[in-house]
Amino acid sequence: MSISNRFSRRAFTSGASILAGASVLGGGLGMQRVALAQDGKPPKFLIVLGATGGASLIDGPLGIRMSESKNASTLNCYDDANVTTPLGDLRAVKQTSESLGPIPYPVTADQADFIRKYGSDMLVVPATTTSVNHGVAQRRSVTGNEAWLGRTLQELVALEYGKSVALPNAHLVTGSEFTSRGTDKSLPSYAYGETIADPILWPLSLHGSKGLPGGDRPDLIAKARLLRDQKLRQSSQFSRIFDGAPALKQWRDLRANQEAFEKADLITKLMIASDSAKYPLAKNGLASSPLSAKVREKFPNFESDPIESQAALAYLMFTQGVAVTATLGATFNFVYTGKTQKDGSLEAGGVKNLPIAFDYSHTVHRAAQAFMWARMYQTAASLIDLLKTTEFAGGQSYWDRTMIYIATDFGRTKVRPENAPDFSSGHDLNNGFVLLSPMLKGGKVLGGVNPDTGMTYGFDLTSGVPVKERQTSEKEVFGGILNAMGVSTTGSGLPDVPAMRKA
Amino acid sequence: VRPNIMQITLFTQFAALVLASSVLPGCSKKEAAPAPPSVSTATSKNNRLKFKGGERLVADLATGLSLEPSELCKELGLYDCKTAANISLGGVEPYLQTIYTPVGERTASTANAAERIALSACHLRMERDFAPAAEAALFAELAAPAPDLAKALAVSKRLYQKLLNRDASPEEVSHLTAFWKELSAEKEPAKAFATYACFAVATTEEALFF
Numbered sequence: 001m002s003i004s005n006r007f008s009r010r011a012f013t014s015g016a017s018i019l020a021g022a023s024v025l026g027g028g029l030g031m032q033r034v035a036l037a038q039d040g041k042p043p044k045f046l047i048v049l050g051a052t053g054g055a056s057l058i059d060g061p062l063g064i065r066m067s068e069s070k071n072a073s074t075l076n077c078y079d080d081a082n083v084t085t086p087l088g089d090l091r092a093v094k095q096t097s098e099s100l101g102p103i104p105y106p107v108t109a110d111q112a113d114f115i116r117k118y119g120s121d122m123l124v125v126p127a128t129t130t131s132v133n134h135g136v137a138q139r140r141s142v143t144g145n146e147a148w149l150g151r152t153l154q155e156l157v158a159l160e161y162g163k164s165v166a167l168p169n170a171h172l173v174t175g176s177e178f179t180s181r182g183t184d185k186s187l188p189s190y191a192y193g194e195t196i197a198d199p200i201l202w203p204l205s206l207h208g209s210k211g212l213p214g215g216d217r218p219d220l221i222a223k224a225r226l227l228r229d230q231k232l233r234q235s236s237q238f239s240r241i242f243d244g245a246p247a248l249k250q251w252r253d254l255r256a257n258q259e260a261f262e263k264a265d266l267i268t269k270l271m272i273a274s275d276s277a278k279y280p281l282a283k284n285g286l287a288s289s290p291l292s293a294k295v296r297e298k299f300p301n302f303e304s305d306p307i308e309s310q311a312a313l314a315y316l317m318f319t320q321g322v323a324v325t326a327t328l329g330a331t332f333n334f335v336y337t338g339k340t341q342k343d344g345s346l347e348a349g350g351v352k353n354l355p356i357a358f359d360y361s362h363t364v365h366r367a368a369q370a371f372m373w374a375r376m377y378q379t380a381a382s383l384i385d386l387l388k389t390t391e392f393a394g395g396q397s398y399w400d401r402t403m404i405y406i407a408t409d410f411g412r413t414k415v416r417p418e419n420a421p422d423f424s425s426g427h428d429l430n431n432g433f434v435l436l437s438p439m440l441k442g443g444k445v446l447g448g449v450n451p452d453t454g455m456t457y458g459f460d461l462t463s464g465v466p467v468k469e470r471q472t473s474e475k476e477v478f479g480g481i482l483n484a485m486g487v488s489t490t491g492s493g494l495p496d497v498p499a500m501r502k503a
Numbered sequence: 504v505r506p507n508i509m510q511i512t513l514f515t516q517f518a519a520l521v522l523a524s525s526v527l528p529g530c531s532k533k534e535a536a537p538a539p540p541s542v543s544t545a546t547s548k549n550n551r552l553k554f555k556g557g558e559r560l561v562a563d564l565a566t567g568l569s570l571e572p573s574e575l576c577k578e579l580g581l582y583d584c585k586t587a588a589n590i591s592l593g594g595v596e597p598y599l600q601t602i603y604t605p606v607g608e609r610t611a612s613t614a615n616a617a618e619r620i621a622l623s624a625c626h627l628r629m630e631r632d633f634a635p636a637a638e639a640a641l642f643a644e645l646a647a648p649a650p651d652l653a654k655a656l657a658v659s660k661r662l663y664q665k666l667l668n669r670d671a672s673p674e675e676v677s678h679l680t681a682f683w684k685e686l687s688a689e690k691e692p693a694k695a696f697a698t699y700a701c702f703a704v705a706t707t708e709e710a711l712f713f
Contacts, residue, residue, distance in 0.1 A: 167611055174590075175601020195606045197590035204578050205588045206611075208618035211579070214626030214698050221622070223685065224699040228707055231678040237544055238709035245550035248708055254614040261615065284579050331601060 042393065043161035043324045044401045044439070044485050047314060047383065048142060048154060050178040050329020051376050051408035053134065053359030056425070057432045058414065058454050059369035060111060061124045061445065063093040068451040073418050075454050076365070076425070086112045087119035088443040093370070097422065100354065100371065101364035104345040105336075109370040114377040118384055123440040123500060125480070126432035126447040126456030128471040129410050134359070137409040138177035141433070142327075144478025148492045150183030153405070153481060154325045158191040160487045161324040166261070169193045170323040172310035178407055179327050193327070199313035200279075200303070203270040204286075206261045211284040222259075229255065269320045272302055272312045289316055294389075298382040305352040306331060311379050315386050318398060329407075330357040330375065361412050365425040369412075380404050380436055403437035403485060414454030430455050433477055439484045441502055447472060464499030552712045556605070557585040557592030559713070560617060564705060567665040568628040569640035576623035584623065588616035618706055625701035629694055641665060642697040650693040655683035658697065662704045679704075 056076075058064055064077035077083075082094045092111035100107060115122070130145050131137040142152045151159075154169050162168020171179040171193035179193055196202050209215030233239045242248055271289050273279035274296060281287055289295070295315055299308035307330060314326035334355035339347040353375070354360040360368040387399035411431025416423045436442070447459040448466045458472035459465060461480075480497030482489050555563065565572040576584035589596055591612040593605045632639035633646045641661060644654035659679035663671035671679070679700055689695045704710065 174596075194611055195590055195602075197596065197600050197602065198587065201578060201582065201587040202591075202612065205591050205613075205616040205619065208615040209622050212576070212619055212623045212626070213630075214622045214702070217695070217699075220686070220689075220695055220699045221702070223682070224703040227678060227682050227700075228703040231681075232675060232703060232707055235672060235674040235678060236707060236709055237672075238712075239707075240544045241547050242550055242552050242708075242712070243546060245547065245552040247550075247552040247554060247712060251554070251614065251708065251712070254611070257611075258614050258618075261611075278581075280579050280581070286579075333599060333601070 045318050046153060046157040046325040046485060047404045048178055048327040049376060049380060049404055049406045050173055050176055051358055051406050052176060052330045052332060053357035054361060054410050054412050054427060055358050055408040056369055056412040057456060058449060059093055060373050061090050061434060062449045062456060063091045064451045064454060070452045074415055076414050076416050084112050086115040089445050090115050090119045090122060095366060095370035097367040100367050105351045107367050107371050109374040111373060111377060114381055118381060118436060119443055121436050121438050121442040123435045123442050124432060124445040125435060125472060125477055126458060127477050128430045129474050132410050132427035132429060134409050135177040139180045140474050141407040142178055143182060145474040147475040147478045148494060152182040154193060154327055155182045155187055155191045156482060156487050157325045157485060159187060162190060165324060166322050167194045168324045170317050170326040171195045172199055172314060172326055173329040173331060175331055176329060178329055199309040200273055203267050207267040208258055210267050211286040270313060270316050272309065291316060291319065298386055306335065307379055311383050315383060319390050332356045361425045363424060364422050365412060366422045376406055400438050403435060403439060405481060406434040432456050439502055440500060446499055459499060461495055461497045461499055554593060555711055555713055557589060557594050560620060561585050564621060564624050568624050570624060570627060576620045584620045591616045617711060621705040622702050625705060626698050629697040633694055645693040645697050652680060652683060655696055656680050662701055666704050667709055
């Protein structure tokens, strides 16, 4: 696929009656008529993958071997054989658990394959955050603790690269503060997130009639719309009385762009599902995205696993030029098939998401962390594979221009009852974040972890040299991500973090 | 407090002019021909309008078209359209999607989602009314043999009564009857008019906002 196939806001708005020099209209609509400027800056893409509930780094890339710790019996560290270092100083934890606490579902997870395959693009940034409240902490992980006028990373990426695409900031996970709206109300409305609650059926509502009874006559639909918008509206007292209402202005703006959505055929291009009894597309005059087979191969459980459907749509939105940032992630909901085996345990693959996600660590820390880290890594791996094999332009793949930010609320407490194989953990400010991108200085940890306490420490922002006395802040991670993404931070007061980005 | 939407019609002014022209001595009919009546409408100062949202939209359409809310529109013939586009239409879904309050403002797909429901509902009403031996609820005149302009006019008036709970103005009726004429070349103009005139009225701003 070449860059020319992308769906530009310019093309998107070309069918609409754009006011000369129109600026962004007020409100929070994800799509607006905007004044277009051809800045010629090809987009970069950000995926925020929400590791909801507290993804503990010492159960992942900063795993500690028992032999390394003075406090091995009471610290959350693992048998030496279960902690490997597949690449650079990135570690992997291997775990087996007969159940997820009271949930009769065995867990076997080994993070080594992921690190081996994708570790060269992986950067681990230990940090100490500022809240152990889930919602507050999630929000701070995308605003850098309100580091730049309360703008979110997603809004800033959309602002930088999304001016000429239709829905630059896609919010695919719901019920999460990873998708909270920033507090800077002065941004153009296209920068704010568009909530997409159902990635499978949502594309249907990008067309006003296709696939419905009566939708087989687009010519008559067009005439009816013309009748409504040009004649009946002019004759309507209601429309005249409320002509100045902001709600109607926004509505009219939406309607002005409807046709362009339809012409772009996003109802097809973003359709993940295949023709089936559950999704009878052909029978209703619809079809799957031409890329959907490739997507479904990587996300075979998209119908039952919310994070797979989110990731699948994110990929389609990027490669069809509809979005430049997508936020997905685990929700707090328990997702499972409910089918049991003879021994009463849930069927293999029958648990998709844990109740309260990573926060299920309150019940069984290690099993929960193992299950959820595997889920995050699997989602990231599938996305990277897809993006790597899709050409952006000039021999570059989409992955060459994409960053996956595994954002999380906070860490977990570091201790355990003496020699307990599994245990309950609480919330801890000390932890860090995992980033994946060819735009990063990957294959390493920026800073490290004290094997006696499990506490992580920071690094020199310029050289990247570990500094045990230093803690990396949310603001520094925020700035480093924007630096690596090539987002202009002029005037922001954000620190420059050359240690994170490739030159 | 709802805004005052009282129409200020200047018929009194017009009546005064007519009266004056008839009683004033020396004013011949030629000289005193009054200007066409001007009708002006006050505009709202508060402009407090709200999108109906999925629940009200479906309820109003179902009532107006004499259909059950659950049968108005099915995506892929299987999934209730309002449920499928629940969040786009301003709904909440606390149980699975953890959305406790509406997104806040309309999303990019809201207009299309609303149109899909209206189109499907109008088409269903048309099919029912045009079925053999059907007791038509909305399009009786058009479903009868030899539909013509007069019958389209009757249906036009009924569309406004059923969908907007008011009489259509003469101007609005004339727009709809013009639409009837526009569709005269269609193979089945009565069915086309029933479906798409209904769609047009059901998706007017007045039908979607309150």
